[in-house]
Amino acid sequence: MRKYLICLLSFFLLLVGCTVPEKPKEPIDDPGENGTEDPEDPIDDPSVPGEPGDSDNYVVYINLDGFAKYYYDEAVKRGGVQTLRKLIQEGVMFENLYNLPPSITNPNQAMIISGATSGKTQNVYRYYDRLNNIVVQQGRENKAETLYDKAVELGIPSVSVRHFPAESVFSPTDPTRLYVTEPSGTEADAAARFDQAIKLVRGNSFQNGTSPMRLEEVPRFLTIYCDDLDALGHNEKDAYGYKKASTENGRLNNVLAALETIDQKLAELIQAYKDRGIYEKTTFFLTTDHGMTPFGAPSILESLFSKYSHSKWPALRDKLKSINKDYVFEYLGPGEKPSPSTTIVGVGVGLQMQLTFLDSSVTENELESIKRELLKEEYVQAVLTKKELLQQGYWRGANVDLLVIPSERYHFHGRENPSGNYAVRGQHDTILDSSRHIYGIVWGYRVKKIGLEEKEYLVPQFGVAMAEMLGFTLKDANVGRMDIFD
Numbered sequence: 001m002r003k004y005l006i007c008l009l010s011f012f013l014l015l016v017g018c019t020v021p022e023k024p025k026e027p028i029d030d031p032g033e034n035g036t037e038d039p040e041d042p043i044d045d046p047s048v049p050g051e052p053g054d055s056d057n058y059v060v061y062i063n064l065d066g067f068a069k070y071y072y073d074e075a076v077k078r079g080g081v082q083t084l085r086k087l088i089q090e091g092v093m094f095e096n097l098y099n100l101p102p103s104i105t106n107p108n109q110a111m112i113i114s115g116a117t118s119g120k121t122q123n124v125y126r127y128y129d130r131l132n133n134i135v136v137q138q139g140r141e142n143k144a145e146t147l148y149d150k151a152v153e154l155g156i157p158s159v160s161v162r163h164f165p166a167e168s169v170f171s172p173t174d175p176t177r178l179y180v181t182e183p184s185g186t187e188a189d190a191a192a193r194f195d196q197a198i199k200l201v202r203g204n205s206f207q208n209g210t211s212p213m214r215l216e217e218v219p220r221f222l223t224i225y226c227d228d229l230d231a232l233g234h235n236e237k238d239a240y241g242y243k244k245a246s247t248e249n250g251r252l253n254n255v256l257a258a259l260e261t262i263d264q265k266l267a268e269l270i271q272a273y274k275d276r277g278i279y280e281k282t283t284f285f286l287t288t289d290h291g292m293t294p295f296g297a298p299s300i301l302e303s304l305f306s307k308y309s310h311s312k313w314p315a316l317r318d319k320l321k322s323i324n325k326d327y328v329f330e331y332l333g334p335g336e337k338p339s340p341s342t343t344i345v346g347v348g349v350g351l352q353m354q355l356t357f358l359d360s361s362v363t364e365n366e367l368e369s370i371k372r373e374l375l376k377e378e379y380v381q382a383v384l385t386k387k388e389l390l391q392q393g394y395w396r397g398a399n400v401d402l403l404v405i406p407s408e409r410y411h412f413h414g415r416e417n418p419s420g421n422y423a424v425r426g427q428h429d430t431i432l433d434s435s436r437h438i439y440g441i442v443w444g445y446r447v448k449k450i451g452l453e454e455k456e457y458l459v460p461q462f463g464v465a466m467a468e469m470l471g472f473t474l475k476d477a478n479v480g481r482m483d484i485f486d
């Protein structure tokens with residue numbers, strides 16, 4: 001079985017690519033009894049502050065939720081995304097940009113704006129809490145300092161159009177730290193959100209929810225968040241005026257149509273900066289939190305007989321039992337506690353499954369041996385042990401001993417009803433390339449005109465880079481600086 005690329009962090013700033021071996025090699029060193037002596041966080045390299053920031057420059061951060069790199073590549077093949085393509089010559093487009101596990105919205109949005117791994121933000125979306133013996137569902141928690149915290153602290157005039165991590169720090173009325181929503185009664189699609197940004201950059205009046213407003217000055221820091229690509233990529237229901245697709249190609253067509261609208265709106269936003277006479281002083285960052293992995297049967301028609309339709313979690317439970325008859329797996333949802341007989345708690349969102357052994361004395365060697373067994377299954381693409389997760393900066397408090405990643409199109413959905421049929425769906429909580437390999441571009445003021453950048457970067461490095469352009473450092477940042485500025 002062909003194994004996917006897993007990228008482990010090196011001691012340097014960037015990832016070192018390495019394939020998952022067919023037969024995982026023995027761990028080089030035993031992390032010690034009970035795995036308590038975990039490896040040091042190898043990316044704890046404090047970000048190097050750049051030149052002190054100007055105070056008359058501008059930063060724009062656009063986050064398009066669920067923008068997989070393969071969407072962009074497909075759009076290019078079809079002759080689309082003209083605006084994004086032209087921008088490559090004005091800066092750096094990242095050919096090899098990745099997120100960090102878990103590839104889920106809130107954890108990755110937090111990692112980006114803190115320039116840090118989940119070890120610092122302490123948000124992995126959902127996990128089993130050993131201390132309280134319960135599965136915890138997290139929301140927008142972020143223990144690390146964010147760009148928004150710092151901008152407010154330093155009095156940097158900032159506006160966010162619907163980037164939700166700003167909502168609790170900004171205000172719907174304070175023009176120096178303004179949170180902007182679409183005009184009430186308007187559907188909050190990307191066009192509506194970009195229109196708000198375009199109006200405020202032009203100095204025109206706009207309606208923030210129900211309140212009419214106008215800003216005299218363009219904010220130094222403007223952020224825009226849109227989730228059209230994510231909603232259409234999931235293909236769970238009709239969204240933003242698009243019908244739920246019945247084939248994989250239909251799903252892709254919906255996403256690419258929405259991407260074209262965004263591409264045109266981006267051109268309008270750029271024109272607004274040019275007309276205002278500040279384009280030359282503005283650095284633009286456009287990226288995303290994760291991609292999207294198609295799962296289930298590839299069409300509705302095939303869902304009755306496809307091997308991908310049904311959940312594989314019962315198979316995983318049985319496999320664990322076959323490895324050791326004492327293993328009792330239980331797949332728990334938020335707020336649930338394991339039964340007295342349970343020995344392994346499973347926590348997931350649909351694709352990858354986090355396993356926590358209730359007997360915390362399980363060793364890294366034992367985990368390695370279970371991993372080898374699991375990798376023999378067709379529906380298992382990769383398995384990360386606790387040690388490997390910690391090396392990638394994964395939050396220790398999530399108590400994950402093994403992370404089981406299903407192969408392409410297989411899934412662990414249907415916790416309560418594993419016999420349900422799944423078809424033409426997308427989800428992104430996986431380390432498969434379709435979810436981890438994401439789109440990103442930086443252009444404008446002080447950005448080296450590198451064009452296509454082949455070096456591997458991690459998306460939290462965008463946070464470090466934005467802080468640099470705003471003239472500060474993020475105190476919890478633990479990913480490296482991007483070498484892209486003059």
Ligand SMILES: [Zn+2]
Nearest residue numbers: 065066105289
């Ligand atoms: Zn997302």
